[in-house]
Amino acid sequence: MCGFTCSITSTFEFRTLDPEGIIFYGDTKNGQDWFVLSLHDGIPEVQIGKANILVSVKGGPKLNDGVWHKLELRSEGKYVVVEINNKVELVVGMESDQTDDVMTGKIRLALGGMLVDQKRLLHPFNPEMDACIRAGIWLNLSTPWEAEPDWKPSPCFPEIKKGSYFPGSGLALFNTSDLPGVETEERGVTIEVYGSWHGTLLSLQSLDFQYILPRDKGKENRALAVELKEESGSSNAADSTKLTLTLLKHSLELNGETALEDESIDFLSRWKEGMSLAFGGVPGESEDSTSSHHLQGCLEKILIQGQDIDLDRASFKHTYISSHSCPANAVNELTES
Known part of the structure; x- marks a missing residue:
């Protein structure tokens, strides 16, 4: 040959x-x-x-x-x-x-x-x-x-649109020290997500702290959680949702309202030092865990400090996730499910 x-x-x-x-x-x-x-x-x-x-x-x-x-x-x-x-x-x-x-x-x-x-x-x-x-x-x-042993083929959708598609399993994991950082303490760090979805949108973790969005309320101590209203995180219409999470020195704000406040935690320092930021699930939870609700839907855009975040740059990304394309009928899939 x-x-x-x-x-x-x-x-x-x-x-x-x-x-x-x-x-x-x-x-x-x-x-x-x-x-x-x-x-x-x-x-x-x-x-x-x-x-x-x-x-x-x-x-x-x-x-x-x-x-x-x-x-x-x-x-x-x-x-x-x-x-x-x-x-x-x-x-x-x-x-x-x-x-x-x-x-x-x-x-x-x-x-x-x-x-x-x-x-x-x-x-x-x-x-x-x-x-x-x-x-x-x-x-x-x-x-x-x-094929590589851990590789599984992803579906080739008939029609596609821009965005990152999460099929209901898997997550993309970043270390926050590799992401855009704090510009001023007053403005903090802003994460903006546009799209249509249900399930766990994102989670933040460090050694003694966990924040999951959305999740059932009631977790105490450092395992803290917030539950979104149904219309905030799950789309029942063709219009996409915008969600904004802002990290300030001692608090987290969700869509402009205080979601968490703790004077013992300096969120901005932890962001700079490096926390785990996961989109689509919670690191360490198995796929069949009853407490895990992996993201399903299309994230049309993810911005941190106004900069586009490419899931291909994640330290880990499940092969099921499509970083740059969603099925054109992703919203309909959520409405029918």
């Missing part, structure tokens, strides 16, 4: 709203020579590593528009060609005395991930990609794809 210097072709259809991540990877010589097609700011980027030479080329139309695009990747001698919607958009060439050898052996392909260390990339990027692929023709592949 030949390497990059022979004529090989793969074609597929691709759809995403995600601006950054890996689409397609291929290599020979067990990863010594490799090829990556990714998106950066929605624009296709090709990176090639061969014989200790690295090449990176970016260009073409933005593909994170939520519609299907036909992609074709092929090698033509010493060139790699990327065709999008039947139009050549990228041509990447490589010429060196070190790259003249004709490679034989096995070609490995991967979708949505890399088989070599990301540190070898010339232009590093966040590899997580929320996308759908269909109608793929992969070289002369006759063996089935192998």
